[in-house]
Amino acid sequence: MARLTLYYATNRRHRGRDRWHPTGYGTDFSRDGLENLRFGVVHLEADRGRIRRELERPAAGGRGDGEGLAAYLSRRAASRRHTRIHAFEERLDPAASDVNQPPEARWGSQALFAELRRQMLRQTDVVVYIHGFNVAWNEAVGSALALQEMLNLPAPGAEPQGVLVVLFTWPSDGRALPFVSYKSDRSEAAASGKAVGRGFLKLRDYLARLRAEARRGGAGPCDRSLHLLCHSMGN
Template structure:
């Protein structure tokens, strides 16, 4: 057997006891939508089954993270342990006590001192708590496939932010409800970013305490589907909370996977025009055959989706932003969570490892105007 551990932040409502919940629901925390709970969840899985999924072939490529996530979800529903980090009885601000976030960040710092980097993961539409946790755990396992066979590579940790996506398909109502919840979660995400910034500031080398030095590893952000819509609105909230100062450059990479946002979102006066300020690199992964993007386009009244055809005007992109067309290797209209398997996941890990975009080890070819094509 193998024990999987995941640290999380959520603004979902707890089910069961507040500090040892059974799970989290599809509504906001009773305190308010921008209140964040931090904690840890563990689950026992079969080490052999995990290895089998990591070695399974998907379109002739090794690694089936989607079915791995499905297996982990089943295990979570049977038995899991959730420990929410306790908050003070009388919080010192209007959201939550800094104790819970500081506890979480200190735990993550310990991991980063042993591992390589940390990926913050924001899931998408129609995802319940168990699915969110399972996807995050599967993402971590998939990203670390290469490090298991290469002693020079350290593992990468994943930290989950879970917002109250419905997790139940009710035709258009579920989608529209999730868009509202994604938008209303933006303040929670923005506050989380600022809490992270403030924590990182305490780790500057000016401190004499050797236990409070920077670990030297990198932070990354991966948003899937409507998780990018959460990020879009978080930028607006971050601008207000940060008193319209420059965004803190928190991340080395931001990975936008199958982003369910407008295809002109990076253009002047559009919501994500300044996203590049949060990171050194921004990468958009899209699939021309993504049925979820088609549905969002034509049945929900949205404009063309970034996750379907990439940006509307790629020549206007900031030089920090690049695009990867996954259509050739993904195939089929049902593939929406392709960040979890095979070549796409490996490409993400290669970016985390600072491999040059044009390195021969990558399975991508340069097309034009900062657009690459996975092969």
Template sequence: MRSIYYSTTREKSDAPGVIYGTERVETPSYGRIELSVPPDRMAGDVSYPGKDPDPRTDFLATASTGFAGPSAFRQAMAQDLRALPENQRDVVVFVHGFNSTFSEGMIRLAQLAEDLSIPGLAVHYAWPSLNNPLGYSYDRDSVLFGRDGLETLLAEVKAAGAADIILVGHSLGSLMTMETLRQIEIGDEDAASRTVHGVILMSPDIDVELFLAQAHRIGTLPQPFLIFTSKRDRALQLSARLTGQRERLGNLSQVDRVSDLDVTMLDVTNFRDGTRHLTPATSPTLIALMQDLNEVNAAFQGERAGRTGLLPGTVLTVQNATQIILSPVMALN
């Protein structure tokens, strides 16, 4: 069983079995959903419930709580954090990607929390995706629309007493992650690194030059700052063609493009998962490698030389940036 908090700028839906739809609303809604996790499944696997949901195979919502506003949300989260050991009062905030429903994002976060044994609390920020493969322009606009909601959510999580906040963005959710950190920094110098204590971008669908501009405006990036890339990411290959470019940040091949930034690129090209657009969450081998997030975080907070032993692979360092080309064979040894 996984308890997932959420904040969303999606409009409530009247459709059967749908809590929030695709329309945009300026005032966020807040809640918490209990999700049962199928007992027998391979790490990375997700089965969404159909007409005849089965708890043995499907992720299922067993209880749902709506909060009247941010204050009630904050109080409930604070109570849950106080019930945890002091060294586990961290919060992971997940920002979903392109073409995603509210439920898909909730279930994906529950799967990540379960498979990676994430301590502390998990929070899903659900921005209003159109949930349509042809809705790329709508979703990009929704990313910009949803920045204020994510900034508000991060402030509420911090006020609830989170020891550390790890912000995880997938695909277009990575663009929102960077835009929101930039927005926080503009409002208060050094606030981005004080608010967020680590960033993970999975298959980021961001123009490389735009990412550099965002990072330079943020200044001191939260640490660790991890970027999962794959040169075989078919979704990003399509996105690059749509934007008239050769590559996006998530399929960047050369670390020297971001060499002046204190970031670590984890190249997972050698791991398999369908479109290769969510490999860190769906590859059992990579999940096994990344399973102890506390050790990963400790290693990345230490000296750069200590990083290579924890995440085995070919290591390239150019100025401030590090690229680790991970190998499934090495991960299994």
């Protein structure tokens, strides 16, 4: 069995009693507000042989059946037996704004960014992936993991390039009811724009701090890249 890892950010409402170890995420906004973000990591167990077969299957565009792999990993992500979710815990003053939090505040975003920095120092690029219309939580996880596996599959004769996919998932309902689901998802996608913007502002502040620290230490910027991939309504 393979243990796959996916980092995520979401403004979906968590499922289960423990928000830091949820059983999944639903189709509604977070109870703390539509701009509220949770950051965390998903660990998923999957059959390495099945993954390899999907990656090596001939396809119209070349090698690899990304849709087949995404469907398989989505089914695994729907099973609590095969999936563990850990949201990075936060300790914040609810009466204070982001910029007025006390020094001892703990941020989920900072925990995520520190993990990503650790990975990027190992010569890994990061792709932030925002899905489109009609995508449930488990489907978002499955498609993001499939994308990560495909991007890490080197072309024949090419040197391998490490790529880490970070999923941003908004509360699409994943049911595809004609007209009803599309209208609902369109409203939720538009409302989620502020949450996405808030996440990018947090990332900007983190990168600005890293740059200032590097300059004080006489170091240059790292040579890794951040990429943004938005599908359909995810734009």
